[in-house]
Amino acid sequence: MNKKQFDAIMLNSMDNVCTSVKTLEKNAKINIKFENEMVSLFIRENIKLCHKISLNHIKKGENIIKYGEIIGVAKSHINKGTHVHTHNIISLHA
Amino acid sequence: MTSKFWGYLRKDGKVGIRNKLLIISITGLTGPTARKISSLIQGTLFIDNPYGGGVIGEDKVRQDDAIVGFAQNPNIGGILIISADPPMGEFIKTKIKKSLKPVELLTLDECNHDAVKLLELGLRKGANLLKEVSKNRRKEVSVSNLSIGLECGRSDPSSGLIANPIMGIVADRLINEGGTAVIGETIEWLGAEHLLKKRAKNSEVSKKISNAVSFQHNFAKSKGIDLLGNNPGFQNIQSGLSTIEEKSLGNIAKSGSKNIENVIKWGENIKGKGMFLMHAPAYAPESLSGFSSAGCQLTLFSTGVGNSFNNHIAPSIKFSANPKACKMLNEQLDFKCSDVFLGTKSVTSASVDLWTLLIDICSGSLTWGEIFNDSSEVFSRIDRSL
Numbered sequence: 001m002n003k004k005q006f007d008a009i010m011l012n013s014m015d016n017v018c019t020s021v022k023t024l025e026k027n028a029k030i031n032i033k034f035e036n037e038m039v040s041l042f043i044r045e046n047i048k049l050c051h052k053i054s055l056n057h058i059k060k061g062e063n064i065i066k067y068g069e070i071i072g073v074a075k076s077h078i079n080k081g082t083h084v085h086t087h088n089i090i091s092l093h094a
Numbered sequence: 095m096t097s098k099f100w101g102y103l104r105k106d107g108k109v110g111i112r113n114k115l116l117i118i119s120i121t122g123l124t125g126p127t128a129r130k131i132s133s134l135i136q137g138t139l140f141i142d143n144p145y146g147g148g149v150i151g152e153d154k155v156r157q158d159d160a161i162v163g164f165a166q167n168p169n170i171g172g173i174l175i176i177s178a179d180p181p182m183g184e185f186i187k188t189k190i191k192k193s194l195k196p197v198e199l200l201t202l203d204e205c206n207h208d209a210v211k212l213l214e215l216g217l218r219k220g221a222n223l224l225k226e227v228s229k230n231r232r233k234e235v236s237v238s239n240l241s242i243g244l245e246c247g248r249s250d251p252s253s254g255l256i257a258n259p260i261m262g263i264v265a266d267r268l269i270n271e272g273g274t275a276v277i278g279e280t281i282e283w284l285g286a287e288h289l290l291k292k293r294a295k296n297s298e299v300s301k302k303i304s305n306a307v308s309f310q311h312n313f314a315k316s317k318g319i320d321l322l323g324n325n326p327g328f329q330n331i332q333s334g335l336s337t338i339e340e341k342s343l344g345n346i347a348k349s350g351s352k353n354i355e356n357v358i359k360w361g362e363n364i365k366g367k368g369m370f371l372m373h374a375p376a377y378a379p380e381s382l383s384g385f386s387s388a389g390c391q392l393t394l395f396s397t398g399v400g401n402s403f404n405n406h407i408a409p410s411i412k413f414s415a416n417p418k419a420c421k422m423l424n425e426q427l428d429f430k431c432s433d434v435f436l437g438t439k440s441v442t443s444a445s446v447d448l449w450t451l452l453i454d455i456c457s458g459s460l461t462w463g464e465i466f467n468d469s470s471e472v473f474s475r476i477d478r479s480l
Contacts, residue, residue: 005437009255019251067254069289071285072336085331086337089337094337
């Protein structure tokens with residue numbers, strides 16, 4: 001088990017979002033845990049505990065991937081390192 | 095070698111993890127008095143069916159099956175049925191008697207509809223039943239006798255990331271050791287049904303999974319429901335869940351990795367061993383009651399931000415991986431796994447701890463939900479009354 005401190009978790013190599021494990025402030029460089037590795041990301045917005053952050057620039061209409069599975073599509077362009085939630089993604093079953 | 099716990103071996107071969115006298119009011123008219131009787135006899139479980147003669151058709155079958163299901167749950171050692179009229183009472187009593195447990199029936203009719211008389215007779219009958227039920231003793235038995243319900247409520251992303259995968263490992267282990275587990279909440283298979291279907295025992299079960307999800311989704315659509323705001327609900331969204339797919343993928347993590355043996359109806363008795371799906375409503379009280387009626391002795395209940403509701407007959411082990419909830423809800427969470435969320439402990443190691451707790455609770459240690467009696471059983475309805 002990697003005991004190094006991390007700020008967010010990514011679950012699958014296909015994912016384009018990660019989930020915060022603490023409250024994060026904008027303009028910070030955060031550590032994201034993926035299996036036993038650590039990836040860093042610059043975040044541009046405040047992120048609440050358990051909320052999602054984009055790992056890449058995501059185009060409007062592109063699938064949002066978490067757990068290696070589709071959890072919805074982007075309603076608008078999502079910049080890398082920003083909050084991903086109901087304001088910018090929508091269910092395929094909506 | 096399979097794990098063992100201390101349980102109550104019943105005459106029908108089932109094993110209870112508790113030994114309760116059930117006081118069940120099967121008609122709306124008898125509810126208030128039956129509740130008083132239960133409150134005056136220590137340690138009894140009370141269930142109130144608030145409906146009655148107006149329940150017809152498929153609803154009537156579902157209601158009667160649930161009453162019988164609750165009474166036949168192995169955690170129940172004896173039953174006092176309280177009914178307004180004799181025919182309904184006798185009908186239920188005959189069915190429950192098949193479990194070979196002590197059963198008594200008391201009707202408002204035989205008390206000339208005098209509630210004070212009902213209270214007196216109910217206290218006498220209930221007290222004598224409890225004396226008999228209390229003679230049962232625990233014996234060491236295999237976990238293969240266990241059926242557990244897997245629930246999540248007031249979830250957040252920590253549920254799907256950590257708590258539910260831990261539950262999934264425990265469910266897999268129980269099934270490896272010959273036991274049974276069930277998940278419900280059909281609408282929370284939507285967006286993840288392809289993963290459940292891959293695990294279906296055969297094509298017939300796979301079709302049942304598709305049909306159940308379509309049915310529930312079409313039901314929502316036919317009522318003009320936008321799932322966003324309903325499921326995920328307000329609290330889910332506030333705590334970070336964005337779509338039904340995201341919630342569903344986290345939800346099914348609690349079902350582990352075993353084959354899906356069958357899809358059963360709400361409250362339907364589970365026949366066989368292994369992992370089952372219950373086609374049922376998602377809101378906790380109705381979902382949990384389906385597990386009690388199906389014969390589950392225990393529920394594992396994960397939450398994100400906290401959920402004070404518990405199963406009445408089948409004690410709920412309540413747990414969370416959310417650091418705030420773990421800090422604040424000391425007398426609600428039976429198991430805390432925020433250390434896994436924060437990376438100081440592994441999912442595998444936490445699952446071993448949860449398994450140890452499960453054995454302990456099954457052997458008689460109390461859950462917070464039992465200590466506070468924050469629980470009830472409810473009846474699931476399909477249609478309107480006459």
